[in-house]
Amino acid sequence: MQISDNWIDIAYLISAVLFVLGIKGLTKPKTAVRGNLLAASGMGVACVVTLLHRDIVTYEIIIGGVIVGGIIGAILAKKVQMTAMPQLVALLNGFGGGASFAVAGAEFFRGGHPDTVGIIATGIAVLIGAVTLTGSFVAFAKLQELIDGKPMGFPGMKLVNAILLLGSVAAIAYLVMNPGVEPVFWGLAIAAAILGILLVSPIGGADMPVVIALLNSYSGIAASAAGFVMGNSALIVTGSLVGASGLILTQIMCKAMNRSLTNVLFGVMAEAGEAMDQDEVYExxxxxxxxxxxxxxxxxxxxxxxxxxxxxxxxxxxxxxxxxxxxxxxxxxxxxxxxxxxxxxxxxxxxxxxxxxxxxxxxxxxxxxxxxxxxxxxxxxxxxxxxxx
CATH class of the missing domain: 3.40.50.1220 (TPP-binding domain)
Known part of the structure; x- marks a missing residue:
């Protein structure tokens, strides 16, 4: 069953309005539950309409994915303690970036002759999606104490980050002029993944709320870029809302911590204070x-x-x-x-x-x-x- 493009656009408009109302509801604790329900309803409308419009995969695969994802989500909701909620949020941000990366990669390897805007959108989705994925995993590892939560770095890290970023931009420009070159695509993906690790590694645990807010913004931007790749207006609107709200939240948090947003964007945070033994402080x-x-x-x-x-x-x-x-x-x-x-x-x-x-x-x-x-x-x-x- 498929429906006309006009009805698709109307449904996407309705879902976008529900997203906006949902975010508005989340601004106050008393209306947060209603905001969640409105946003979830908007996502439900967008998903149903997309499935009716796009015959991308069989419904058996979709149902299987929903069941597996639902089971995993239910287990996480039941098992994850409240103290581990930041780790879960970091993981979810990473999964969002990874999904955008996967969508852009699938469109790239499907072939065809995408226009310049489509290629640029694919490159941006790969770049930001990979940065979000690996950066979120580093944040998760720090919060879960799988690795040292203290700032980690090496001399010349800022220069390496700049080289990786410029190299990624150059790779996107090359793909615009020479579409379909797979080694360049993989080079872009690897550079972006390394960049994500290096951007989050120098940030200590105390600054993690800012990082999580920023990664949330990145996941939204990556989703918006994936929407341009697929020509999905609902994904573009949703990703833009998440990206903008996450960036605004990051700015508010930076101001509260006397940090510069520019420093956060490029992985530069405050210098760590002098380490002291706990017994020396509390004994x-x-x-x-x-x-x-x-x-x-x-x-x-x-x-x-x-x-x-x-x-x-x-x-x-x-x-x-x-x-x-x-x-x-x-x-x-x-x-x-x-x-x-x-x-x-x-x-x-x-x-x-x-x-x-x-x-x-x-x-x-x-x-x-x-x-x-x-x-x-x-x-x-x-x-x-x-x-x-």
Whole structure:
């Protein structure tokens, strides 16, 4: 069954509107569920219409892929702990980039005579898709502690990155003039894959939220380029939305961390501080206590602000923090949470953790909202949020 191009375009327009409304809904916790449903509905419309319009593969393969993917997704949703959510997000970004790379590669090896725009789009999808794939895998390995989370590099890395980037652009230009040259295509893919590794390797764990936001943007741009390759307007719109929103989020996070977006784009982050032994820092200074005891110490305060960070996630202390806050509020103390844009290991990490502990959304305040109120705050409790200066 196939439908006319006019109906296809109308359906894609509807899906694009649903995507925009979905993103709008995700801007507020209270409307986040509705936003997710709207965006998912938009994707459902786009997928169904595409399957009715494009006879690319048999439905048996499609159904098999849906079943396998659904099983894997269900297992991940059940097994992955909340503390491992940043790693999962990094992997999903990588899979998105890899999918765009695969689509562009399939179109390239299918042959034919694509126009100049199609060849350029293929090259961009391969370049950004491969960078996103390998860069996301490095981010995952750092977060999962499969490799050292500290910044890694070597003398002349910036020069090597520049050479790889210029070489990739040159390869795309060569393919425009000489379409179908397979060695150049593979050279582009390999250079882009190495570039992705080298861009993320010098970035430490504390800066990972910025990297994940940027890789998310890359995956959207790669998807948009793949849309140009396939002539799929829904993919172009969706990829553009993801790419733009990810880049805006990255800019917001860079500003909050006093980082330059240019440095992030080219894998240059802040210099690591002097390493110190944990015993040297904490020995003899740590005392075990309970949420109730801390609340009793703070009972004379009128306003308390809690500043959570990655240590809260690692210790799974969000429930204890909520218990302490409940005890304080029972004593008449006002309690709010100051959420830094880069707290944790992914964008929104602290919001997710505190929501899991059933902390009310209206108590979570962003940096711009909470900063002017600290003058009226009696006590600020910093919980595991001391790894970014």
């Amino acid at each position: 003899g200074k740590i005392k075990s206590t309970s949420a109730e005891e801390v609340a009793m110490v703070l009972e004379t305060a009128q306003r308390v602000v809690i500043v959570p960070g990655f240590g809260l996630a690692m210790a799974q202390a969000q429930h204890a923090v909520r218990e302490m806050a409940d005890t304080l509020e029972g004593m008449g103390v006002e309690v709010e949470y100051a959420i830094h844009p880069v707290a944790g290991r992914m964008p929104g990490h602290m919001n997710v953790l505190l929501a899991e502990a059933e902390v009310s959304y209206d108590k979570l305040k962003d940096m711009d909202t909470i900063n002017p109120t600290f003058e009226q705050t009696d006590v600020a409790i910093v919980l595991g949020a001391n790894d970014v200066t």
